Amino acid sequence: MTNASVVLDIATLDVTYPNGTNALRGVSLRVGTGERLAVIGESGCGKTTIARTILGLLPSGSRVAGSAIVAGSDVLALSERSHRRLRGTTIGYVAQSPYDAMNPLWSVERNVAEAWRAVGCQPPTGHVVAALERLGINDAAARIRQRPFAWSGGMLQRAAIAAATAHRPALLVADEPTSALDAELASDILELLDSTSVALLIITHDVHLVAQHVHRIVVCYAGRIVEDRAALDICEQPRHPYTRALLAARIEPGRPLGVPLDGDPPDLSQPIVGCSFAPRCPVAVERCLTEQPGLVDGVACHVVNDRG
Amino acid sequence: MRLWRPGLSRIVQLIVTLWGASVVIWSMILLAPGDPARRLLIARGIPDPLAEDVAAARRELRLDQPVVVRYVRWLGDVVRGDFGASWRTNRSVLSEFGDRFGATAVLGVATMVFVVVFTVPMTLIAARWRERWPDKVMQVGSSIGTSLPSFLVSLVLLHVVVLEWGWGQVLSDGSVGSVWLPASALSIGVAATWTRLLRGGMVGVLDTSLADICRSRGAGPWRIMTRVALPNALVRFLPFMALTVGALVGGAAVVESVVDWPGMGAYLVDAINARDLPVIQAYVLLATVAYVVTANGADVLARRLDPRLGIER
Amino acid sequence: MRLGGIGARRRTGRIGLIVGVVIAVLMIGTVVIGSITWDLSPSALSLTKKLERPSWQHPLGTDSFGRDQFARLLDGGRRSLSIAAVILAGVVTISLALGVLAGLAGGVVDSAISRVVDVLLSIPSTLLALALVGVLGPGLVSLMIAMITSLWAGYTRIARSLTIAARNRGDVLAARQAGRGWVATTRGHIVPGVVSQLLVLATLDIGGVLAAIASLSFLGLGVQSPDAEWGSMLSESRLFLTNAPWLLAAPTAAIVLTVLAANLIGESMHDRLVMERTR
Numbered sequence: 001m002t003n004a005s006v007v008l009d010i011a012t013l014d015v016t017y018p019n020g021t022n023a024l025r026g027v028s029l030r031v032g033t034g035e036r037l038a039v040i041g042e043s044g045c046g047k048t049t050i051a052r053t054i055l056g057l058l059p060s061g062s063r064v065a066g067s068a069i070v071a072g073s074d075v076l077a078l079s080e081r082s083h084r085r086l087r088g089t090t091i092g093y094v095a096q097s098p099y100d101a102m103n104p105l106w107s108v109e110r111n112v113a114e115a116w117r118a119v120g121c122q123p124p125t126g127h128v129v130a131a132l133e134r135l136g137i138n139d140a141a142a143r144i145r146q147r148p149f150a151w152s153g154g155m156l157q158r159a160a161i162a163a164a165t166a167h168r169p170a171l172l173v174a175d176e177p178t179s180a181l182d183a184e185l186a187s188d189i190l191e192l193l194d195s196t197s198v199a200l201l202i203i204t205h206d207v208h209l210v211a212q213h214v215h216r217i218v219v220c221y222a223g224r225i226v227e228d229r230a231a232l233d234i235c236e237q238p239r240h241p242y243t244r245a246l247l248a249a250r251i252e253p254g255r256p257l258g259v260p261l262d263g264d265p266p267d268l269s270q271p272i273v274g275c276s277f278a279p280r281c282p283v284a285v286e287r288c289l290t291e292q293p294g295l296v297d298g299v300a301c302h303v304v305n306d307r308g
Numbered sequence: 309m310r311l312w313r314p315g316l317s318r319i320v321q322l323i324v325t326l327w328g329a330s331v332v333i334w335s336m337i338l339l340a341p342g343d344p345a346r347r348l349l350i351a352r353g354i355p356d357p358l359a360e361d362v363a364a365a366r367r368e369l370r371l372d373q374p375v376v377v378r379y380v381r382w383l384g385d386v387v388r389g390d391f392g393a394s395w396r397t398n399r400s401v402l403s404e405f406g407d408r409f410g411a412t413a414v415l416g417v418a419t420m421v422f423v424v425v426f427t428v429p430m431t432l433i434a435a436r437w438r439e440r441w442p443d444k445v446m447q448v449g450s451s452i453g454t455s456l457p458s459f460l461v462s463l464v465l466l467h468v469v470v471l472e473w474g475w476g477q478v479l480s481d482g483s484v485g486s487v488w489l490p491a492s493a494l495s496i497g498v499a500a501t502w503t504r505l506l507r508g509g510m511v512g513v514l515d516t517s518l519a520d521i522c523r524s525r526g527a528g529p530w531r532i533m534t535r536v537a538l539p540n541a542l543v544r545f546l547p548f549m550a551l552t553v554g555a556l557v558g559g560a561a562v563v564e565s566v567v568d569w570p571g572m573g574a575y576l577v578d579a580i581n582a583r584d585l586p587v588i589q590a591y592v593l594l595a596t597v598a599y600v601v602t603a604n605g606a607d608v609l610a611r612r613l614d615p616r617l618g619i620e621r
Numbered sequence: 622m623r624l625g626g627i628g629a630r631r632r633t634g635r636i637g638l639i640v641g642v643v644i645a646v647l648m649i650g651t652v653v654i655g656s657i658t659w660d661l662s663p664s665a666l667s668l669t670k671k672l673e674r675p676s677w678q679h680p681l682g683t684d685s686f687g688r689d690q691f692a693r694l695l696d697g698g699r700r701s702l703s704i705a706a707v708i709l710a711g712v713v714t715i716s717l718a719l720g721v722l723a724g725l726a727g728g729v730v731d732s733a734i735s736r737v738v739d740v741l742l743s744i745p746s747t748l749l750a751l752a753l754v755g756v757l758g759p760g761l762v763s764l765m766i767a768m769i770t771s772l773w774a775g776y777t778r779i780a781r782s783l784t785i786a787a788r789n790r791g792d793v794l795a796a797r798q799a800g801r802g803w804v805a806t807t808r809g810h811i812v813p814g815v816v817s818q819l820l821v822l823a824t825l826d827i828g829g830v831l832a833a834i835a836s837l838s839f840l841g842l843g844v845q846s847p848d849a850e851w852g853s854m855l856s857e858s859r860l861f862l863t864n865a866p867w868l869l870a871a872p873t874a875a876i877v878l879t880v881l882a883a884n885l886i887g888e889s890m891h892d893r894l895v896m897e898r899t900r
Contacts, residue, residue: 339757463859
């Protein structure tokens with residue numbers, strides 16, 4: 001991948017929230033033009049923090065270190081004004097809950113048009129309707145006058161995608177875009193995301209759902225990347241013990257991810273020595289408790305890498 | 309306008325409640341100590357009536373008839389707009405109110421204007437610099453503002469600002485020029501309450517994912533506050549805000565009396581001092597109707613604007 | 622940019638509570654110590670000492686009747702606070718009884734009580750109090766009756782919903798299962814919770830009640846002269862305020878500080894309880 005075609009380049013990103021939680025501990029990942037990357041992990045592992053950092057939505061008082069280069073600019077070094085100029089135009093965002101993404105007082109039309117108005121221009125005539133019809137909403141011209149509560153979750157999420165991609169952003173960040181939708185809709189939405197984005201960073205806890213839609217998968221645990229490989233490779237042959245457990249996990253709607261492991265993720269307000277997964281790892285050795293494993297061939301595990 | 313159409317069940321409830329209020333308000337006169345006929349004559353300025361005067365007064369007040377009948381007749385009159393005659397002046401209560409309604413209306417409008425002018429900027433500032441010193445100052449100011457009784461503020465303003473420092477007119481003639489004094493006194497408490505409510509409401513919106521989405525579309529903080537947070541907070545708290553306006557009615561009467569504002573409130577206070585019961589009854593009834601209609605109107609409007617508050621049936 | 626955190630809110634609340642308590646302690650301390658040590662009478666008239674400026678002998682001066690203002694202030698403070706206490710005690714008692722009854726009995730009793738509550742709440746409360754005093758005639762008793770009548774409905778509604786919520790709570794059902802009668806269960810499990818919530822509400826309202834007492838007495842409808850009360854002191858001195866501005870300052874400061882302290886303390890208590898319930 002040449003530099004010109006790298007849309008997102010995060011290097012040794014370290015983020016600590018004002019309340020002392022060290023949510024990201026030296027995370028590195030890259031997304032190239034036309035590439036789709038999924039960040040997988042349990043809740044609390046830091047994947048949402050990655051999204052917030054890229055967008056610049058971290059609470060004031062957060063401490064950051066490292067770099068996060070989006071389309072050529074290191075967003076960590078940008079002023080708030082400059083960062084704001086990237087939002088909506090260069091970086092797009094789709095959130096989990098479609099209803100929470102819409103202002104209930106406005107019609108859907110006005111909500112989607114806000115994607116243009118927020119950056120100081122007007123949507124070209126007919127553009128909103130055309131965008132929604134492209135995303136599979138029939139009879140859009142009449143429907144957009146309605147208020148969000150009258151639309152279904154799936155339709156609203158399409159509208160949210162239309163708003164997020166209004167300016168063809170170089171990078172689209174989707175944070176659990178299908179968690180609030182049922183399985184059938186979820187794959188439709190994922191296909192839409194595939195078709196509308198130049199480069200996609202999708203955050204989710206459901207590996208199986210996204211595996212067919214993305215090129216690479218990055219597995220996140222306790223603020224660190226433990227595996228970073230091609231999607232098909234990971235699904236067929238997961239190498240890190242945590243990834244293996246994740247893939248074996250069963251997703252039941254409405255319940256938290258049932259990863260078949262004992263114990264809980266570590267407390268992120270404390271420093272972690274050694275591998276963050278070691279306390280729960282079925283194959284951990286002495287070395288795992290004292291030395292943090294680096295990412296080698298896409299896997300951060302002493303046991304796996306030593307085996308060769 | 310579709311926005312204002314209340315549901316059928318609400319209208320029915322409204323009528324029932326108002327009817328109940330009319331019962332309570334009318335029954336208040338039964339609590340008055342002493343002989344009503346004598347009271348009427350005393351209010352008329354005849355402290356030492358003869359027996360036949362008292363008898364005539366008794367007939368006038370229909371005191372020989374059972375309580376229920378008296379209530380029903382009163383209600384019948386009221387519904388047709390006849391609130392009886394003032395015991396002091398013998399003029400119809402409605403025309404006495406009519407003479408003074410304009411001044412009270414001017415005061416009411418001016419007060420609401422002051423409230424909005426105080427509240428909106430303070431709320432925006434407090435939300436924009438949340439937890440920093442402008443916000444803290446606003447919160448302190450808000451606490452102090454709700455602790456300043458309006459009659460006291462009007463008294464202090466009158467004696468310090470007008471009489472001592474010589475600003476403004478001494479005589480409150482009901483004109484727009486002199487309304488600033490009573491309007492300021494009345495608006496402080498309401499503005500303080502509204503600021504606190506709306507700041508909380510706005511902060512509630514700013515912490516949601518809706519605000520994050522707006523930011524992610526490139527909107528700046530002021531745009532989010534004025535176009536999204538404030539309207540949502542306003543709609544959500546509209547019913548509460550209407551309730552605080554209701555509390556204003558009593559305070560307005562006292563303030564009008566303090567500064568000698570030629571409005572209905574000062575007239576009420578005079579009537580209270582003279583024990584002119586028909587005036588008191590009529591005032592409370594009209595104020596209640598206005599209050600109930602306003603509160604329900606605010607509720608209907610809020611539900612229409614934001615259906616998450618519950619559908620109007 | 623966002624998420625200031627609940628910690629920050631608590632800090633402000635604690636400052637408010639501290640300020641409120643400090644003011645309250647200072648004022649209560651002054652009243653208590655003053656009542657014991659200050660021997661000038663609040664009602665002693667003096668023709669020779671009218672409208673005197675503040676001095677060592679009379680720290681707040683004298684009014685048009687030659688009465689020592691400091692003594693009147695103390696006397697008035699005691700009076701206002703005890704009146705407010707009586708009013709709120711009455712409101713809490715009535716609303717506890719009716720609210721719990723409505724919440725437990727349900728059916729016709731509940732409907733009847735709720736309808737009356739709704740009707741009373743539709744009348745603006747300050748106006749209701751004013752009108753009642755007007756009808757009953759001015760005086761301390763009328764004032765208390767009027768204030769209690771204007772406040773009990775709101776409290777009753779809250780007591781009722783608290784009772785309904787408590788009715789199906791674990792410990793209540795358990796007590797009933799164990800065979801305790803309704804009266805005992807209510808007394809033991811439901812009433813304490815409802816009472817404490819109502820008392821918190823009452824502390825929130827102390828400021829408002831004090832202000833209402835002052836404004837009604839100012840109009841001559843509450844505490845009658847020669848009894849001292851901050852509101853009536855203000856109205857008595859209206860004619861002389863240009864010559865004797867201290868007559869305005871002292872009662873004004875007293876009213877504002879007392880109401881402020883009451884509001885600050887009430888708000889922090891309310892915040893604390895809301896915080897605890899949402900955790």
